Each structure stands twice: as C-alpha cells, then as structure tokens.
Amino acid sequence: YLKAKVDPSLQAPELQNCLNQVGAKLLIAAETDVMQNYYQTIHSLAPELADCAAGQLHSEKLPELRTVVLTGDQPPPSSLTHLENNTPSVLISPPSGVPQDLSNLMEVGLNPSGGWVNVQTRDKRMGTTGSPKGALLSHRNIINGALQFCKMLGFNKSHRFCIQMQCCHIANGVCTLIGGLHAGFAIVYPSPKFEPRSSINAINQERCTIVYGTPSMYVDMIMTVKELGVTVNNLEVALVAGAMLPEHLARQISLVLPIQRFCQGYGMTEGVPFFGSGLEDSPVETFTTVGKAVPFVEFKVVDKEGKMVPMGSPGELWVRGYIIMLGYWGDEAKTRETITADGWLKTGDQVILLESGHCKVVGRLKExxxxxxxxxxxxxxxxxxxxxxxxxxxxxxxxxxxxxxxxxxxxxxxxxxxxxxxxxxxxxxxxxxxxxxxxxxxxxxxxxxxxxxxxxxxxxxxxxxxxxxxxxxxx
Known part of the structure; x- marks a missing residue:
C-alpha cells in the first residue's frame, strides 16, 4: 500500500506529475482552499469526471486514477465520492499480521516490502526545472524516527502542540502527527494555511504549550502580537524547523512569546529527523547548532572524495540507519546517485560535527x-x-x-x-x-x-x- 502526500499549492501540471509518478488510484482532497478550487484543478486534468460513474474514472491525463474523494459542504457531481465535514474519519485496517498497537508496530520494524509505505513528494520551486522526486519512506523510518525525536526533546502527554506547518511537510507528518501518537500530546491546527492571527488565538484559547514553525513564521507572529496588543500565555517550547533560528530573533521571541526553551530540528525529506536540541542543551548550543544526533543512527562528515574529515572540520554529511528513505519511487538512477552501495545517504548539506556531539549546519552544497x-x-x-x-x-x-x-x-x-x-x-x-x-x-x-x-x-x-x-x- 502506498500513501503519497502532495503540497496543496501544486498547480495542475505539478499535480498531474505527482499522481502519475506514483500511479495513484485514489485521490482525496478538499473542495477548495484559501488560494484555489481543487475541484476545478482536478476537473481540468480529468474532464471525464463529468460523465463517469463514481469509482470508474478513466482519464487520458491520469490513466491510473479511478476514484476522487472530496471533503466539504457542497455535494459535488455524482461521479465523485463526497465526505461531509462532520463525517467521522474512516479507519482502514492495516495488512494482516500487522500489530494494532503502535508500540508493537515500532518493535516489529515492518519489512518495507510487506507493509504500508509513504511517498513524500519533493516539490522543486522558484524557477527550477525537473519533476518532483518521491522519497519512499517505510513504517520503520517514520515510527522509529518520531519515537526517538520525541524522547530527545522531552515531549509528553502534558503538552499541547500548536502546528503551523501544513500536513504535506514531512517534519509535520513524522515529528508531530506520529510523534503525538507516541507521546500522547494534543495537536492543534490553527488554520488550513499559516495565518499568524489564527495561531495567536489558538495558542491562547487552546492553552498550547509548544508552538512549531519556521523562523519566518515567528517573525510574523511577533509582529501580530504587537499589532493586536495581546499577551501570549502558556507557551513553554518554541520548536523551529526549516532554517536556523538567529539569536537576535530568539531574543525577540523570548520577550514577545515568553517561553522556557527553544528546540532546533534538522532533517530532510529523505530522512527525518537527523538532529534535535535536547533538554540539556544550553542556549548557546541551541542557537548555534541543530542539536545532537538521534540515537541508533550512523553519521559521518566527508570530503569531495568521500573520505572522512577530522572532527570539527566542514564537509558533507552522510547518514546511515533506520532513519533514511528506501529510495526515490520509480527512479533507481537517482536512488543510486543519492544512496551508496553500503547504505550511506548523501545529504548534500555541509556541516561541522563537534566533539560535544552537536552539529552545525554550514549550508547546502548545491546552494x-x-x-x-x-x-x-x-x-x-x-x-x-x-x-x-x-x-x-x-x-x-x-x-x-x-x-x-x-x-x-x-x-x-x-x-x-x-x-x-x-x-x-x-x-x-x-x-x-x-x-x-x-x-x-x-x-x-x-x-x-x-x-x-x-x-x-x-x-x-x-x-x-x-x-x-x-x-x-x-x-
């Protein structure tokens, strides 16, 4: 079984590529979003929806797709399956032999060829060319990565998590959604897309103790709090992903969104997470590094020839272990280029590993x-x-x-x-x-x-x- 998550901001050509890349047979989407009408987008790719029976789509542009499910308030054409907003979620039973209990699932470590896997599409934007790559992640990647990350950062069932990232982002799916099942914390989504006013309201109304976002999101939150003249209470942790948190911004957050500590997280679609700020990390270590490595994973820093560099020297980060993807879906050549024969994932990131076990990200080699x-x-x-x-x-x-x-x-x-x-x-x-x-x-x-x-x-x-x-x- 495959589950492919796609960015809701994708336009028709990008969506077509993603669906065909994984051979999607079922598409689930909202009717509309803040920025676009999904039914119109899907119909532009599959005009045959207007005349086919439900579950019997045969589209020239989407040859594998058979069923489209839309959620929302307005019933769509009879060719589409419709779930009203108040319809309870449908639980799909896992394959036979798979334990129902999540902790047992983690211990079993599913054989990737025999269980469910997740395809996370990587959308290339800002003028680049080429098709999005589908990073193939297994239960073993996701379940164990989420478990170790939550343990490192000290998240537990007493926390209430305000998530500002969209569900299509891998860190959200692994570290928060699956992490919440492990640790038992509550999850709060303020809005379908990031909107700082909604985030501030949700934090106060739902008594959130952790907020998760990119540095740019925190900039907007600070400006919104000052604009509204409100006080933010209850927050304990600011979790940062997507980019390093500059120290001057951290100080502004401490003043405007009073928190007890910051947590940096670092990983990539091909492996989440790699590093995270621990409970024992000092403010200096939090602001200047992405924390320490998750347990039971191998890391090394190499030069252009693939030879290890001394500790404290910059080089490309290579990772090996349960945390990395199985490969790129349907692209063996790209997989062989990214993962070595002995299992090392080439991250393309230039980093410095410190004697303390912390990691400093210098930048993307390709950037x-x-x-x-x-x-x-x-x-x-x-x-x-x-x-x-x-x-x-x-x-x-x-x-x-x-x-x-x-x-x-x-x-x-x-x-x-x-x-x-x-x-x-x-x-x-x-x-x-x-x-x-x-x-x-x-x-x-x-x-x-x-x-x-x-x-x-x-x-x-x-x-x-x-x-x-x-x-x-x-x-």
Whole structure:
C-alpha cells in the first residue's frame, strides 16, 4: 500500500506529475482552499469526471486514477465520492499480521516490502526545472524516527502542540502527527494555511504549550502580537524547523512569546529527523547548532572524495540507519546517485560535527554561490544582515553572471514601520572586509514570501527576473 502526500499549492501540471509518478488510484482532497478550487484543478486534468460513474474514472491525463474523494459542504457531481465535514474519519485496517498497537508496530520494524509505505513528494520551486522526486519512506523510518525525536526533546502527554506547518511537510507528518501518537500530546491546527492571527488565538484559547514553525513564521507572529496588543500565555517550547533560528530573533521571541526553551530540528525529506536540541542543551548550543544526533543512527562528515574529515572540520554529511528513505519511487538512477552501495545517504548539506556531539549546519552544497573561485554560502550573508536592527528576514541567493559565473543577490524584509534602501545596506556592509559582497551587488525586489517552504538559493536568469544594480529594496 502506498500513501503519497502532495503540497496543496501544486498547480495542475505539478499535480498531474505527482499522481502519475506514483500511479495513484485514489485521490482525496478538499473542495477548495484559501488560494484555489481543487475541484476545478482536478476537473481540468480529468474532464471525464463529468460523465463517469463514481469509482470508474478513466482519464487520458491520469490513466491510473479511478476514484476522487472530496471533503466539504457542497455535494459535488455524482461521479465523485463526497465526505461531509462532520463525517467521522474512516479507519482502514492495516495488512494482516500487522500489530494494532503502535508500540508493537515500532518493535516489529515492518519489512518495507510487506507493509504500508509513504511517498513524500519533493516539490522543486522558484524557477527550477525537473519533476518532483518521491522519497519512499517505510513504517520503520517514520515510527522509529518520531519515537526517538520525541524522547530527545522531552515531549509528553502534558503538552499541547500548536502546528503551523501544513500536513504535506514531512517534519509535520513524522515529528508531530506520529510523534503525538507516541507521546500522547494534543495537536492543534490553527488554520488550513499559516495565518499568524489564527495561531495567536489558538495558542491562547487552546492553552498550547509548544508552538512549531519556521523562523519566518515567528517573525510574523511577533509582529501580530504587537499589532493586536495581546499577551501570549502558556507557551513553554518554541520548536523551529526549516532554517536556523538567529539569536537576535530568539531574543525577540523570548520577550514577545515568553517561553522556557527553544528546540532546533534538522532533517530532510529523505530522512527525518537527523538532529534535535535536547533538554540539556544550553542556549548557546541551541542557537548555534541543530542539536545532537538521534540515537541508533550512523553519521559521518566527508570530503569531495568521500573520505572522512577530522572532527570539527566542514564537509558533507552522510547518514546511515533506520532513519533514511528506501529510495526515490520509480527512479533507481537517482536512488543510486543519492544512496551508496553500503547504505550511506548523501545529504548534500555541509556541516561541522563537534566533539560535544552537536552539529552545525554550514549550508547546502548545491546552494553554495560560486562567485569567481569563491564558494559563498547564503547562510553566512543572511545571518549577517539579520543583525541589522531594521531587518526581520534576509534571504541571499545566486543568479547567473557573465563575468563571475554567479552573482550574489539579496532580499531583506524590514521590520514593521521601517524603510530600508540600498544605501542603508551598503553602509551596513562598510568595514566588514570578510563579507563576500561587491559594489555591483544587484538587489531583487518582490521576492515571493512562502513561510512553509525553504528558499531556492539558485535562480535561473529569466525575463521576468529584473536584476538592476541600482534597484532599491521594497519597503
């Protein structure tokens, strides 16, 4: 049995690719979302829905799909199966021989070929080309990963978890949904999509003790709390994923959303989680590292030839153990490229493993901006500009350049009420000889902000991407 989770923001061509990639026979979706009408999207791919009987779809563009199930208030055409919003969830029995109890399921460690597996699609955005890759995760990956993560971070049944990430994100599905079954904590979803006002209301009304989100989400929450003039109570833990939490932002969170501790989490679709902040971690370790490794997993840091580097030296992180995926669904070549013959997953992340067991993420090897002969990691630039008093978010990325191969672009998000122009940024850079910025640094306006998605740090040069050296930053 396969379960494939897809991003609800996918447009018709992307959805078609994902469904066909896994050979989906059943599609379950809401009728509408905040941004789009799913029935219209599905109907554009399968106009045959208008004339077929329920469960008997035969579509030219979706040849394997037979059944479409929509949830909502309005009955759809008779060709679709409909679940009203107040309809109890249907429980599907697992394959014969699989224990019903979750703890026994964890101990058994299902044979991936004989049980259920999960296909997590990786959506490539921001101008990249190619189809999304389906990371094939087994029960053994998911159940054990969630268990160990919750133990490391000290989550238990007394907690109430406010989740701001969408369910399509792997960290949400593993660390919170399955983690909640392990630890017994309550789960609160404030809204279908991230909306800071809904999050603040849910935290107070549902007495949430843990909030989970990206750094950009916390920026919006802080601004919303100040705007509304409300007080946030009950919070104990701020769980951060998707990017490192800058120390200055952590201090703002401590003032506006009073909490007892921060928890960093680090992993990837191909393996979640790898590292997490433990109960014993100091504030310095929490702000500068992604914590310690989950138990019973092997980690090593290697150079370009695949040889281990000394402890404390940067290199690519390789991972081996129960936590990594089985492979990419339907793509053996990509699987062999990513997982070695002896089972090591090449993460593509450059990290430093410390003697204490903590891990520092330097950046994505594929995201390194190669300017001339210099390798520049966006994270270095972003952390520098986040120390600017009027900057609440900063994102650096590379674009093709005829002279340098790649040039560095920067987009900053001012704090509420502040205005930042190009001269402000250049003045802030003066006297910083180690900062890899040049006088002809172009600025990119109107970069789309997607709090649920990491930024794509490699942008192809396109006609609709203006790059002008003297273009001011948007307020």
């Amino acid at each position: 390194a901006i190669i300017r001339g002969s210099d390798n520049v990691f966006p994270k270095e630039i972003e952390e520098f500009f986040l120390s600017h008093p009027d900057v609440v978010d900063a994102q650096a990325f590379g674009v093709p350049d005829a002279r340098w191969g790649e040039e560095i672009c920067l987009c900053v998000r001012p704090r509420d009420g502040a205005t930042i122009i190009e001269e402000d940024i250049r003045s802030f850079c003066q006297g910083k000889p180690n900062l890899p910025l040049q006088p002809n640094l172009p600025f990119q306006p109107n970069l789309p902000f997607q709090p649920n998605l990491p930024l794509q740090h490699k942008l192809p040069l396109q006609p609709n991407l203006p790059l002008q050296p003297n273009l001011p930053l948007p307020p």
